[in-house]
Amino acid sequence: xxxxxGPIASNASTDLEDSAMIKMALTSLRYYDDTETGLSPYGxxxxxxxxxxxxxxxxxxVDGVINPDGPTQKEIKKKLWDTPQVAGAFxxxxxxxxxxxxxxxxxxxxxxxxxxxxxxxxxxWAGKIIAQKLxxxxxxxxxxxxGDPESDKKADQKxxxxxxxxxLSGQYHSAREACAIYRVKGINEKY
Numbered sequence: 001x002x003x004x005x006g007p008i009a010s011n012a013s014t015d016l017e018d019s020a021m022i023k024m025a026l027t028s029l030r031y032y033d034d035t036e037t038g039l040s041p042y043g044x045x046x047x048x049x050x051x052x053x054x055x056x057x058x059x060x061x062v063d064g065v066i067n068p069d070g071p072t073q074k075e076i077k078k079k080l081w082d083t084p085q086v087a088g089a090f091x092x093x094x095x096x097x098x099x100x101x102x103x104x105x106x107x108x109x110x111x112x113x114x115x116x117x118x119x120x121x122x123x124x125w126a127g128k129i130i131a132q133k134l135x136x137x138x139x140x141x142x143x144x145x146x147g148d149p150e151s152d153k154k155a156d157q158k159x160x161x162x163x164x165x166x167x168l169s170g171q172y173h174s175a176r177e178a179c180a181i182y183r184v185k186g187i188n189e190k191y
Contacts, residue, residue: 003068003069004021004022004067004069004073005017005018005068006068007065007066008022008047008051008065008066009048009065009066010043010048010064014043017041019042020137022047022051022066022076023041023047024090024133024134025076025080026047026050026051026054026076027137028080028086028089028090028133028134029054029076029079029083031053032050033046034136034137048064049064051064051065051066051072052064054076055072058075058079060072083126084123085127085130086127086130088120088123088127089119089120089126089130089131089134090130090134092116092119092120092123092131093116093120093131093134093138096112096113096115096119097116099191100112103187103188103191105184105187105188106184106186107184108183108184108186110155110156110158110159110182111183111184111187112191113135113156113163114159114160114162114163114166114175114178114179114182115163115175115176115179116134117135117159117160117161117162117163117164118164118166118167118172118175118178119167119175120134120164121163121164121168122167128164128167128168131160131164132160132164135157135160139153139156139157139160162181162182163178163179166179176191
């Protein structure tokens with residue numbers, strides 16, 4: 001669920017998906033703050049400072065390096081799963097992403113974006129914050145890595161916000177019900 005393809009280090013070529021995932025995880029744990037710079041999938045000084053701060057606070061070797069399945073990555077995983085709302089929100093996003101990839105219905109992505117945000121926000125205030133951060137990170141990733149057009153980013157963000165607002169409204173019994181307006185023909189009934 002939370003794997004790295006290679007090391008994350010200031011002196012190494014870092015996979016952009018790995019960098020984006022670590023930034024999302026460290027944002028969730030409140031070590032990385034992207035409010036001034038915006039979240040990008042590229043390794044930056046702020047990322048490596050966040051890694052060092054995390055390492056220091058958790059009694060790890062302070063070198064700013066995260067190796068696949070190494071002590072720092074394992075501790076990040078542990079901390080994510082130790083915070084119920086954060087862990088749950090992170091899992092909601094991963095599950096909906098995997099469901100979307102399995103389903104592969106053309107233009108079905110907004111439905112899964114909405115569902116992930118609804119489910120994460122249902123977990124409480126921390127879930128809502130994580131949903132917002134993960135949604136923003138995902139859209140930056142889509143723009144930088146996949147080359148998604150600006151119009152797609154805006155439509156995705158509209159679905160993201162709708163899912164969070166629907167969860168807070170108390171009007172719906174499930175993410176499926178709340179996000180029905182984004183459900184397109186062809187999405188498997190199990191979703």
